[in-house]
Amino acid sequence: MKLRILGCAGGEFPDFRPSAFLIDDSLLLDAGTIGSVLSEEEQWAIKYIFITHSHLDHIRDIPLLADNIVIKRLKNNIKIAGIKESLEAISAHLLNNVIWPDFSRIPSPESPIVTYWPIEPEKEVQIDGYSITAIRVSHSVPAVGYLVRKDGRAILYTGDTGPTDRIWKWAEGLSALIVEVSFPNGMEEMALLTRHLTSALLAKELKKLKELPPRILVTHPKPQYYDRIAAELRELGIAQIELLKDGAVYEF
Numbered sequence: 385m386k387l388r389i390l391g392c393a394g395g396e397f398p399d400f401r402p403s404a405f406l407i408d409d410s411l412l413l414d415a416g417t418i419g420s421v422l423s424e425e426e427q428w429a430i431k432y433i434f435i436t437h438s439h440l441d442h443i444r445d446i447p448l449l450a451d452n453i454v455i456k457r458l459k460n461n462i463k464i465a466g467i468k469e470s471l472e473a474i475s476a477h478l479l480n481n482v483i484w485p486d487f488s489r490i491p492s493p494e495s496p497i498v499t500y501w502p503i504e505p506e507k508e509v510q511i512d513g514y515s516i517t518a519i520r521v522s523h524s525v526p527a528v529g530y531l532v533r534k535d536g537r538a539i540l541y542t543g544d545t546g547p548t549d550r551i552w553k554w555a556e557g558l559s560a561l562i563v564e565v566s567f568p569n570g571m572e573e574m575a576l577l578t579r580h581l582t583s584a585l586l587a588k589e590l591k592k593l594k595e596l597p598p599r600i601l602v603t604h605p606k607p608q609y610y611d612r613i614a615a616e617l618r619e620l621g622i623a624q625i626e627l628l629k630d631g632a633v634y635e636f
């Protein structure tokens with residue numbers, strides 16, 4: 385699997401974009417960054433968007449992608465997958481004909497640009513050779529992470545989460561773990577209140593795993609604290625840990 389980091393920040397500044405992870409050009413995990421980095425052809429290649437939760441920094445580029453497609457008169461259909469709470473939030477509050485047109489009925493209800501695909505936690509779905517499982521995590525709104533498997537390779541992405549348990553039962557035999565650290569250690573209270581992790585909290589989470597994955601890719605740092613978080617992650621002394629950067633590409 386090719387993993388391209390379109391955005392991996394817990395905020396936005398030049399060179400720091402919100403969460404979006406593109407797998408093999410067609411499968412997107414979260415949609416915080418699309419049009420600001422992908423060319424037209426690259427945007428048209430997206431077939432599936434798996435959303436971890438309804439927060440704006442994870443869904444905000446869906447409306448503009450849909451608009452790009454309809455303006456170009458393409459017949460593309462994008463399946464937006466997620467737990468029903470996330471999809472209902474997008475439908476009610478984003479593509480609701482107020483904030484943006486309802487692209488689940490445009491250009492026609494029979495063949496729309498966007499189709500919602502509700503998925504049940506811990507029930508594996510199959511698409512184009514991928515096996516994908518949503519697993520609930522602990523965030524301030526209903527949220528899941530995703531286990532994506534193909535050809536014996538496996539990537540587990542937590543999305544946004546505070547201390548959590550269930551997802552770690554799915555963390556065996558991974559090629560890579562993408563896990564969030566949003567705040568520096570000095571802001572643990574804020575992290576717990578908003579259901580995010582610090583480096584120290586991540587270390588406690590990793591103790592819940594039977595084995596550490598060969599790559600632990602850290603995402604979602606607040607850009608204002610990037611250097612501090614990077615230093616605190618190094619201090620953990622766990623060789624597999626790497627703080628992600630926008631634009632990075634991995635092959636698993």
Ligand SMILES: [Zn+2]
Nearest residue numbers: 437439523544
């Ligand atoms: Zn969030």
Ligand SMILES: [Zn+2]
Nearest residue numbers: 394439441544
């Ligand atoms: Zn977020």
